[in-house]
Amino acid sequence: MSARCYLHRLSAYLFVILSVRSSESLSSINAECGANVSLPCDATNQANLAYRSVVWYKLDGNKNGVVRKNQNGETVSYAGARTAMIGDSEELVLPDIRPEDSGFYLCHLSAKVGHSNKESKLLLNVSECVTQATPTSDSDWHVTDATAMPSSHEPCMGETTQVIQISTAQILSGFSAVAVVKGLLCVLTIWVLLAATRKEERRRMSFWS
Structure with a gap:
């Protein structure tokens, strides 16, 4: 066989292989942060006979092993x-997933002697974790002896806050007391001015007499 004919057949073979590879659909799973997710091993659909082991890998530039299940069921x-964990259907079970768990995962089935190994790959996308802040309502504030501060069910150690509860009757009583004091001061001021005026008049009368 000539070299030209050999290269032609090799090119045709590579074209068929690449066409088959490109036609394979890659499974993708989207999951929320903190959820428990199961990644199916589609390779089991291709393997109709028993296999020696199941290995799950995470692909992030390298082939990093996650968990292995032997034929006797040992994980x-x-x-x-x-x-x-690996489930009964060889699915990969990931509890409490995080964004860093996102990426490609590979399920590898090691076949018995005389048979071909099987593999399947899928993509896991994990959403960002969102922390919801608890809003502070107006009812959570109380009047203190210094400044207004939010109430707390667990006060800080070494720190004491005195809460003053003022009723409407007490406020009105305070205003009434202030009004009475002001009235007395006004009467006292007028009396002093009148006394001074009378004293000045008596002094003038004694001067002219």
Whole structure:
């Protein structure tokens, strides 16, 4: 066979392989932060016979092992991997997922001798974690001896806050007392002025007499 004919057949073979690869649909799963998610192993649909083991990998530039399940059902987690389990249908179970769990995951089925290994890959997208702040209502504020501050069910250690409760009757009584004092001061001022005026008149009369 000539080199030209060999290259032609090799090009045709590569074209078929690439066409098959590009036609394969990549599964994608979108999940909320903090949820428990199960990633299906689509490779089990291709393997109609028993396999020796199931291994889940996370692909982030390298092929990092997450968890392995042997034929006897024993599950082994890889060192440094996040908490994960393999379900009865060989799905990867990830509890309490976070945005850093996003990425590509690979399910690898190790076949018995004489059979082909099977693999399937999918993409996991985890949303950002959102923390909701608790709003402070107007009813959470009380009048204190210094400044207004929000109430707390657990006061700070070493810090004492004296809460003053003032009723409407007490406020009105205070205003009434102030009004009475002002009235007395006005009467006293007028009396002093009248006494001074009379004294001045008597002095003038004694001067001219």
